[in-house]
Amino acid sequence: MRSKVVFRRLLRNKQARYGFIALLLLVALAYVGPYFGAYDWQEKDFMAFMSAPDADHWWGTTSIGQDMYAVTLRGMQKSIIIGLLVAVISTGVAAIVGAFAGYFGGWVDKVLMWGVDLLLVLPSFLIIAIISPKLRDGTWWWFVVLLAAFSWMITSRVVRSMTLSLREREYVLAAVYMGIPRWKIILRHIVPNLASLLIIDATLNVSGAIIGEAALSFFGFGIQPPDVSLGTLIAEGSRNATGYPWLFAFPAGLLVALVLSVNLIGDGLRDALDPGSNS
């Protein structure tokens, strides 16, 4: 019932509609696009180093002769997967930590929130950067875990404060007075009423994670060669941006488009799920 209402409201929301269309196109480009290109992303064309876009290499080639079109789409796939995984994990952690801290209060709350405070003191970028050299030889999975581990704190604070107010709602009190156990109350009354916040947050975390990945990869702290992501490509491209703009323009443009479309959806979702807010 409610989900239908929300869905209808979401479709009526212009930004969300544009966001969805843009995101669908981008995802299609990333996953279907490679089948249309003439080159594989690992292939090297020794006849063309740093060549400008033309009919053969649509988006030009890199300094080692890779086809920019194929490489960029490959990088975009990685960015999208990382964004989704990190968002899901970090929102999940935030929900659990926040709801427990808020509902149980007392020392559970104190310990958890102290941990959150401590993690907020250090910019997460810094910590991941320090750890990353150690993981240089590992898989990119580690990178996902790291990104997720340091991006849930602010959400968990919001979840906690919402739980605190939900805990005092009369329908929660009513459930307590009925003799319903606490874990059931959290699952049945508190988490569903946090759902809108969590959905919105998970969406916005996707774009946060995509940027985070790109930022770390920009300095070589993220995805390691020979694998590519939008971040490594942008880093590569920005070094030669003035002379060979296509190296920078395509990955950077796609990154911005990706983030923008996800943000549009997140904002539209907020309007649809939370009609009271002005965001």
Place this chain on the structure above:
Amino acid sequence: MGKYLLRRLAINVILVAIAASLAYMLAATTMNPRAAYEGRQPPVPEATIDATLDAYNLNDKTPVLTRYATWAKGVVTGDFGKTWNGGSVNQEMGRRVMVSLRLLLIGTLLGFALGVALGAFSAVKQYKLSDRLIGVTSFVIMAIPVFVLATLLAIATYNLNRGLGFTLIEYTGEYNPQLSGWDQFVNRLNHLILPTISLSLGSIAFYSRIQRNMMLDVLGQDFVRTAMAKGLRRRKALTKHALRTALIPSATYFAFAFGTMFTGATFTEKIFNWHGMGAWLVDSINQNDVNSVAAVTFFAAVCVLAAAFLSDLLVAALDPRVRVS
């Protein structure tokens, strides 16, 4: 009130100590300063390497807790130790702190002031063209990461300068060491332009959206209506009553936004070739320079907590309800 501020300060000092210690442990266990000496041609004897590393308190053969104790003892007395190749971390930090602080302070203040002003303006002009323009622009800017924005600015400036045939806006470095006196001051300012823009544009966009939403939340409230019922014009009611009240939530975001600011500064420094703390972090991680990394972390923690403390003070100054009288 003073007592509570003191207590708050004490908690912050503890937080900084814990954060810096954690960062040191992390850096000391994950990084390998030995690598810089091992790969040399001709090979350096292991005993020599050990001796050098011992002198810098970087030897991975010493238990990490012992190294930590040495490091912590030094920090308490104000000595942050040695860099990977024996330089003084303190000296390096002395050179770099002001560079970063200059960027951070100007960026933060500009971002907050302009963002709040734009947001308030946007709210007053709700649904008008200017509001929509500001809204769309800030939305797009927030989707552009700093490193893309900075690179774009650098490209644009490069092309502009080439088109003009002379250097109108500097796009690399901090200053031109050949100039002196007034000329150098102007030159320094010129060098500041691009980094400041790329650093503050994001936070202008961020604060303008927050401030606009807060204003609109407040706009519907009774006290704005009361102000108009008294006979104030809409504009006056908005600026005097709504804006002032809506500033409070924006001030609380101050604390959160500073961490992002620090990260942003790292990119800006790297891209525009500034020798600040952020650039140092990246370099020292690549050089396995444990003590430098710990020093940067210490600096970052102090900055973030100072921002949080300031944000608390600001909120207390703005909102009589949270003051303890």
Place this chain on the structure above:
Amino acid sequence: MSILEVRDLTVTFPGGIEAVRGVSYEVERGEVLGIVGESGSGKSVTSLAVMGLLPQNAVVSGSVKLHGRELLGMKEDELVKVRGKAISMIFQDPLSAFTPVYTIGDQIAEAVRVHQKMAKDKAAKRAVELLDLVGIPNPNLRAKAFPHEFSGGMRQRAMIAMAIANDPDLLICDEPTTALDVTIQAQVLEVLKTAQRETGAGIVMITHDLGVIAGMADRVLVMYAGRPVEQGPVDDIYYRPRMPYTMGLLASIPRVDGEEGPLVPIEGNPPSPASLPPGCPFAPRCPMKVDMCDDEEPPLTPFGGGRHVACIRAHEIEHKGLTGADVFPVPVIPPSDVVRVPRTERATVLELDGMKKHYPLMKGAIFKRRVGTVFAVDGISFDIAEGETLALVGESGCGKTTTLQQIMQLEPPQDGRVVVLGKDSAKLDKTARKALRGDLQIVFQDPMAALDPRMPVGDIIAEPLRAHGRKDVAAKVAELLRLVGLAPEHAERYPQQFSGGQRQRIGIARALALEPKLLVLDEPVSALDVSIQAGVINLLEELKNRLGLSYLFVAHDLAVVRHLADRVAVMYLGRIAEIGAVANVYDRPAHPYTQALLSAIPLPDPEMERTRKRILLEGDLPSPADPPSGCRFRTRCPKFARLSEAERRRCVDEEPSVARLANVVDHGAACHYAEEIEVITASDNQEEE
């Protein structure tokens, strides 16, 4: 000439929602016009339209003339000279109506300076004078305080001070006392009367409270679904209503003097402004409806004697002299079997003995610290017998909600005992506590907040059944829905799709699901409109008698309590001031606080209101963190003020406990100098006789 003349005012919101559909009235100098109506009747929108304070997307048409000058369509430059100068407005919620970050004095001075050329310090002095005028003690000091440091009553006084700062010709009061407790309401109404005397202004008084209007207004306008349906002198409206809606409204309110039979509810709900019925908007709820009513909306037509009525059967009503009780079906409530047994022979379902609950008092949002202890409930004792309703009454901050929570938690209290159905809450283990919860259920105040918005009604009612492992849930849910006057099909819907009264019925159904013996009612009707209230009150009464329930009824509305309760306990600052059978306490209150409380409640009876003698209390409730020594009421006690120095000593030194009064069975008061007097119907005339 009239000060204000409103003609055919209509307000349309985006989406074609007509909130106000043709309102006309005028206000003379020194006259009080009362506008009555339930929520959604358009009464507040009307006044905001007059002030030009509606959101910019509202379309206003018609005419609003102030001293003959048209206000609608006036430029902002001109309008700002009128607002706050010629017309002032007092809002309902004085907390949100003041800007939280400026001091009260500054905000009043600002109002002065907007319209008068005056230096800053002179305006500040004027603000202090105004605060003094509305009876704020230490105005010099209080002017420097922020809104959150004022109590509700004080804030409303300050609001009045701000409204009269520029000597306006017209004061619009939008529910000025709705957010306040009765004794504070009495004070504020008194201040309003003073303000009117000082300024000679006309007043438009908007409220849903027919008692307040009876005492204040000269003329009354009744609104329904965005239109006036009846208008006339106050006595005519109250004693000779000619429109079935007005008649029903008057018959549906419980009165503190007990001058009514069973309450007469108006069936159904007010129509939504988005979908009005074709003819008379009241027709679907009207017992006198004939086919012609659906043809067209009857206009407000003159009726003689300055009266206007919008009903095609008005003359017939006049001719036959019909009243609300004649027209609306009077519900038949079956009598209870339990009450035939004397109280002393009935089982005790709830017993409180010296129960205490103290909280640490924290201050500051960012810099938190403990600054003291709140003595929320400080040793109270009472009991409830089977089949009985005990009402716990008192103003906000008296500790009644804390008491109720303490009972519901079934945890050991800090001090004293809570015994539910013979079981001491301190000696319960987990299983026994859960089992006992089935016998003790609660109905909350706010029917919206009490139902999880994400669950269909069927699941909400089934939740306690499933939690206690009952079988045959679906059939039971259907039965419960029928029991509270809803249809079993309603189980599929969500709470948002119901009106306030229906939601409260759902809450009652959920509370009854486990067939409890004791039901705790936390202000169950205070969030509802009057016409809806009556139906819920009748339902509660009927359920009690049919199912043999006992009620602990927590309320601040003494009129509702009189109607529903058998016994009443009056609380003040965490202690019981007076307790006893309803008839005893209401007719012969012995504690000075009860006396003040009862005399403060306005009666929907203009004649009585005009001559009624009020016992006004001084000041505000002291902080429960720092109660006065000895008798807690002495700082505001009118009796204490009259005592001799020697007699006062006892009040200061010794805390009185509830003592049974001589010669009555069920009546006790916690006052050293208790003396039964009659206050509800006491009038100034009587005293002279």
